[in-house]
Amino acid sequence: MTTTLPPIAPLSSRSRLARFIPSSRYTSVLVTLVLLVAMFGVGSARYRGFASGQVVMNLFIDNAFLIVLAVGMTFVILTGGIDLSVGAVVALSTMMAASLLRDGWNPAAVIVVVLVATSGLGLLVGLVIHYFDIQPFIATLAAMFLARGLCYVISLDSISITNPFFVSLAQTRIPLADRLSITPSVIIAVVVVAIAFVVLHFTRTGRTVYAIGDGGQSAHLMGLPVVRTKVLVYVISGFCSGIAGILFSLYTLSGYSLTAVGMELDAIAAVVIGGTLLTGGYGFVLGSLLGVLVLGVIQTIISFEGTLSSWWTRIVVGGLLLLFIILQRLLTARQR
């Protein structure tokens, strides 16, 4: 594994304490993995039927869109930015898809139009951030307002999707083994994660993403295409939001302006819980996948518990977020 990873800044002056930690590069991802296994173990011990393969598969089925969203967010956060517009862009994608399908468009054309539009919005955001030197937070906030507003421009009401191709895609179950099945969405999500993994760890673009997060100035001096990559991560995030939006419209078979409110927070939380440093330059896309699964397990446990109300999810996610942010502070403090 070690050979496949990009050269992250060498840990030259490690303190005596840090020597006892095997490889601090993986520590936070390992913590996430341990947490995931532990939570799943607790769930299996407490509830009958929890430790089944289909429960695991359902984690993927119910969170396919969030996985894709978290992948895009990982790229942005690795460069030290943030994208607050993803939830609104997901809603916009579902609205665009639903309204175009209602007008009798070809499903393939709809998907292409949605992806081009969301990538275009990402490009616009990236250009504004770079050329006007506006904080990513504010630029993506404006994009969020814009996308939500455009949803309402398309329609104030929910539009249901009745297109035969979309409906059949939504109902398809791909059998894996005995009483185990997944949806096409899961395959798309897994493919997106795989592509992101390859791009981040085996290509020049991936190295540049990490280098920008470590410090844009030095990356620039190294002759890396900083500007292009900085803009590119927002295009990637927009593109991923578009895919997530299509997956979400398959999941709900409708388009609605108020869907995915707060989904950007879930995506950011998944990335942070997955061990990616919010200041950039450090983290793994597979960690973000684990982060989404952790959020999924929390939800599953709460639904198995039955007596717990669903709003506990938000409180637990907030608590986990705090835990991981403090953990990251400790780990980075130790490295320096």
Place this chain on the structure above:
Amino acid sequence: MTTQQAVASRAVRSRLFWPVITLVALFALNVIVSPSFLSIRVHDGHLFGSIIDILRNGSPTLLVALGMTLVIATRGIDLSVGAVVAISGALACSIIAGSPDPGSVNTVLVAIGVALAFSLILGVWNGLLVSVFGIQPIIATLILMTAGRGIAMLITEGQIITVSSPAYKVIGGGYWLGLPASIIIAGAMFLIVGLLTRRTALGMLIESVGINPTASRLAGVRARSITWTVYVFSAFCAGVAGIMISSNVTAADANNAGLWIEMDAILAVVIGGTSLMGGRYSLTGTLVGAFIIQTLTTTVYTVGIAPEITLVFKALVVIAVCLLQSPAMQERLRKRRATTTTTAKAAA
């Protein structure tokens, strides 16, 4: 240069110039659409009119923006205000609804006291994460933003709590001295903050922390306490706004109370000319900014566009203001101004 020209050029350079022009333009648009826009009537000794409505509906935003201004002045940001609004309203309403005598002034005072005290605790929490643990403000307040609505839901048990307490209704919907009480509350808080920060050194100290916390600490400024205080104050303002909103609609809705208010508040601050990079702020600017946002919302109603589309207008305003404020654009404008002055001199 004559005095008139000097005054004119100073006005144009003022950071408040464009915000005020925007506001005047919005007013003009409203007057064209509905000529009675500027008229204020007296009815039963109370003032009525579109302007009064704008001021009243904008009061919670102004309050939240007031706290946000000081937070942004220290180069921070507080994303959790919407959640604090929801929690504070939920607490106050659930106490009033749960008491045997919802109408009594004592119950209302206790409810307000508890809601504000809890808001202060939430502010202390945010401040602790930012100033002691040194977590980036966006992230630190993101935690409460995520968890906060869950806490508010827990308080209301997932229900919308309605209260029927005339004493509580006064805060958001009542009148004092002929003016809506919420305007008086927001105005009083604005004046107090203005006096405290501009008549004492406090404002300057906040700005110095925003410019460089380490340098100001070395210069003897208690940077950590100041940072901590602004987050506590921001949560307090959000708490008051939460009470005001829930009192106005006589209900606490954990899901929707204060939704997007953090965005509106940040927008008001930015429109008002306070830089997100910290280090300088303008309370008057924030006042004008909050006023612009509320007028924009009202304008969308009066012009007859679907109210939901307000978001598009807000987005366009944020983008325009940010682009105008951006260093790149400022540089370009300065260059143009420089060339025009040189050509003017050459011509003379």
